[in-house]
Amino acid sequence: MLGGRLHSVMKYSLAAGLIGGTALSLRGNQYQLDSIGIVRLSRAASTVFQIGIIYKIDLYGQHLDKKSIEYTELKSVCHKRAAEKLLKLCCTNKGVYIKVGQHIAALEYLLPSEYVETMKVLHCHAPTNEIEEVYKVIKEDLKKDPFEIFESIETEPLGTASLAQVHKAKLKDGSTVAIKVQHPYVQGNSRVDMKTMEYLVKMMSWVFPEFKFQWLVDESKKNIPRELDFAQEGHNAEKIASLFGDVEWLKVPKVRWDLTTPRVLTMDFVEGGQVNDLDYIREHNINPKEVSDKLGKLYSRMIFIHGFVHSDPHPGNILVNKSDNGYCNIVLLDHGLYADLKDEFRVEYANLWLSILNRDRRAMRQHSKNLGIDGDAYGLFACMVTGRTWDSITRGIDKYIRDIDGTFGFKKEVFALLKEKTCHTEEWQKHGCLLVDECKIYPT
Structure with a gap:
C-alpha cells in the first residue's frame, strides 16, 4: 500500500x-x-x-x-x-x-x-556564489561597475545565508561597509x-x-517575499534602532541608502564575534553572563514593550564585542523578518510566562489554550517557550533568569506590559500582587 x-x-x-x-x-x-x-x-x-x-x-x-x-x-x-x-x-x-x-x-x-x-x-x-555573480548583481542594481563605487571587495564572503551572502568592502572614501547581495537565482x-x-x-x-x-x-x-526585499530590511533596521535608541549596548549597523536596492543592502561594517563563539568571548574578556542577560533584556523588550520582534535570531545574526567602557555590546544583524505582535497576543503571552514562573499548571494550560495550544500539549509548549526541560519548569525556572545585577529584568518587562494593558482592573491587581511577591518589583 x-x-x-x-x-x-x-x-x-x-x-x-x-x-x-x-x-x-x-x-x-x-x-x-x-x-x-x-x-x-x-x-x-x-x-x-x-x-x-x-x-x-x-x-x-x-x-x-x-x-x-x-x-x-x-x-x-x-x-x-x-x-x-x-x-x-x-x-x-x-x-x-x-x-x-x-x-x-x-x-x-x-x-x-x-x-x-x-x-x-x-x-x-x-552554499556560496562565485564573486563574479556577486559583481553582476551589484552592477545590475546599482547601475555601475562595482569598482566605480568600491575601492575593494573581499572575495571571500563574511557569511552566506539562504537568500544572500555578505562581503566586506571599502568605499572610495575609505569607510568600511558590509554588502549583502542576493543570490541571483x-x-x-x-x-x-x-x-x-x-x-x-x-x-x-x-x-x-x-x-x-x-x-x-x-x-x-x-x-x-518580505525577506527578498532588502530595502524593507533597511527600514526594519532603522525602526529597531529607533525603538532602542536609549540602549547604548545595542548596535544596529547604519544603512547606506545610496547603495541599497531590493537586492543589495549596504550597511556600516561592525566588528564582533558570533554570540555562541566562546573562544572569541574568552579572548576579549567578555562576561558570558552579561551577554546572556542583555539578550534576554533585548528580546523581552521587543516582545513585551514594543511588539516588534526580530524573527531570525540564530547565532550568525547576533554578534558581540567589547565597548570602550569595558562592557559588552550586542550587534543585531539581518533585519529581513520581523513579527508585529498584537496587544492581545502579547498580554496572553505575558500571562503564560507568569504562569510558568509561578509553576501554575492550570494557568499554563489555560493561557496555552488561549494561544492555540490545546490539551496536554501545554507542557511541551512551555518547554519550547522557555528552552527548558519540564523538570526545571516545575522546580522553578525563575532561578535561571536572574539578571547579572541580581534583579529580574525579564519580569519587569512582563510587569510593564500587564500594567499598561490591564491597569485599574481586577486582573492587573492579581498579576501585580504575583509579581510583587515573586520579584519584589513594585509599581512606579
Whole structure:
C-alpha cells in the first residue's frame, strides 16, 4: 500500500511540474539548468521518494516491535540517512530550500534530533556564489561597475545565508561597509520552489499521515517575499534602532541608502564575534553572563514593550564585542523578518510566562489554550517557550533568569506590559500582587 502511494508521489510530482514549473523558472533565469523548474522539482520529488523508501523498507519492512531497543536504534539510523538526503537536496536547490532547512534545524521539540542536528550546518555553511555573480548583481542594481563605487571587495564572503551572502568592502572614501547581495537565482526560483514544496508536503502528508507541516509552507510563502526585499530590511533596521535608541549596548549597523536596492543592502561594517563563539568571548574578556542577560533584556523588550520582534535570531545574526567602557555590546544583524505582535497576543503571552514562573499548571494550560495550544500539549509548549526541560519548569525556572545585577529584568518587562494593558482592573491587581511577591518589583 505504502509502496503504491510512493510511486504515485513520484509520478504525479513530475507531471505537475512539467508545465507550470518550467515556464515560471525559465522566464526568470535564462535557461540555467539548475533553475529549470522540472529539474528542481524532479530532484525534490526524487528525494521524497528515496526518503519514503528508507522508512518503508529499512524500518517498517523489518516488522520489529516498536517498543524494542532494536527498533529505536534502527529508527535513529533511518532518520539520519533521510536527513542527509534532505540536506543534500537543500544544498543543491539552494535558495528557498536552504531557508526551509534552517527552519527545520530550529524545530528541536517537533522533529527527531537527527534532522535538527543535520540541518544545523545550514546556519553557517550555506552554499556560496562565485564573486563574479556577486559583481553582476551589484552592477545590475546599482547601475555601475562595482569598482566605480568600491575601492575593494573581499572575495571571500563574511557569511552566506539562504537568500544572500555578505562581503566586506571599502568605499572610495575609505569607510568600511558590509554588502549583502542576493543570490541571483532566488527571485526567479522562489515562486516555483514554494509551489513545489507545498505539493511535496501534501504528498508526504498523504504517505505519512503524521507528517503535518503545511504550516511551515504557509509561513514560508508569507515571509520569503518580505525577506527578498532588502530595502524593507533597511527600514526594519532603522525602526529597531529607533525603538532602542536609549540602549547604548545595542548596535544596529547604519544603512547606506545610496547603495541599497531590493537586492543589495549596504550597511556600516561592525566588528564582533558570533554570540555562541566562546573562544572569541574568552579572548576579549567578555562576561558570558552579561551577554546572556542583555539578550534576554533585548528580546523581552521587543516582545513585551514594543511588539516588534526580530524573527531570525540564530547565532550568525547576533554578534558581540567589547565597548570602550569595558562592557559588552550586542550587534543585531539581518533585519529581513520581523513579527508585529498584537496587544492581545502579547498580554496572553505575558500571562503564560507568569504562569510558568509561578509553576501554575492550570494557568499554563489555560493561557496555552488561549494561544492555540490545546490539551496536554501545554507542557511541551512551555518547554519550547522557555528552552527548558519540564523538570526545571516545575522546580522553578525563575532561578535561571536572574539578571547579572541580581534583579529580574525579564519580569519587569512582563510587569510593564500587564500594567499598561490591564491597569485599574481586577486582573492587573492579581498579576501585580504575583509579581510583587515573586520579584519584589513594585509599581512606579
